[in-house]
Amino acid sequence: MSRELPSSGEPAGGPAPSTLIDIVFPGDTNHHGTLFGGAGLALMDRVAFIAASRFGRVPFVTASCERVDFRKPARIGEIVEVTAKPISAGRRSLTIEASMTAETIVGAGRHLCTRGVFHMVAVPDEDRPTDWSLPSLPAGIEDSHRDEVRMVDIVFADQSNSAGKMFGGEALAFMTKAAFVAASRRSRTLTVLASSERIDFQRPIAIGEIVEALxxxxxxxxxxxxxxxxLWSEDPLSGKRHLTARGTFNMVAVDSDHRPVAVIPRNPEGLRS
Structure with missing residues (x-):
């Protein structure tokens, strides 16, 4: 039986950062083999929206973004990590700081690609009182889950079936991506999926819900x-979270010729052998 992750079910509320992790594929790059600037901005805006929703628990729209400087590009095959965190709250406006970092799988090289500030505006529903306002930002909260991968995203219509629920294949792909990132960061080499154990889907995920893979x-x-x-689903307005699926993915470290290579644990504490 699969062992429950230590942080299972913990919401990333308050000012704790929300992190979206992706991999740069050829379809997302220009003729130089680097990530399109617009694609990077879209990822930053998406995770800024998630961070705002988790803080205010109301619908938000992007009002503006301050100057965004692209310092270094993200290249094909690199892992991109986009992190967003509320830094200032007004009555109905919220300022989110977002940054994108690129990471090489082999060699653990990391560099900041870009950083920007997004101004989000809350659009509360009619049931809220006219004097409603966003809560104040509490004291800073550190992310204490450094030994695991936590990646969020939103379910869109093109990922769902005719009933408005996320395709099982899309959910599996998201979980597999998280497993790949976790295994690659542990081994600092290329990894491939060898097998997966049984995965039971306990609850459907609706369009517009936040999904988080741990x-x-x-x-x-x-x-x-x-x-x-x-895989957890989260209602962006209520914050209610549900465990949707759990499974174990068996990954194998390989070299450039796709032959298995030995894994040297960076931090063997708590691992089973």
Whole structure:
């Protein structure tokens, strides 16, 4: 039976950062092999919206963004990590700081690609009193889940079936991506999916809900890693979270010729062998 991740079910509320993690594929790049600037901005705006929704629990729209400087590009095959965090709250306006970092799989190189500030405006429903306002920002909260991958996104219509629920294949792809990032960061080499254990979907995920995958390497063999992954759905307005799926993905570290290579744990504490 799969062991529950230590942080399972904990909402990332308050000013704790929300993180969207993706991989740069050829379809997202220009003729130089680097991520389109517009694609990077779209990721930053998306995670800014998630961070705002988790803070205010009301619908938000993007009002403006301050100057965004692209310092270094993200290239094909790199992992991009986009983090957003509220830094200032007014009556119905919220300022979100977002940054995008690129990370090479081999060698653990990281560099800041861009940073910007997004101004979001709350659009409360008619049931809220006319004097409603956003809460004040509490004291800073550190992200204490550094030993696992936590990645969020929003379910859009093109990811859903005719009933307005997220396709199972899309959910599996999201979980597999989280497992890949966790295994690659642990081994600092390329990894491939060897197998997955049984995955039961306990609840459908509706369009507009936030999805968060939590992945952690829990067992390391000679060239293989077991990555336990959970998929949570979250109502952006109420904050109510549900465990949607849980499974274990077996990843294998490979070299440039796709031959298995030994995994050297960076932090073996808490791992099973």
């Amino acid at each position: 992945a952690k390497v829990t067992k390391i063999g000679t060239a293989s890693m077991a990555v336990e992954t959970e």
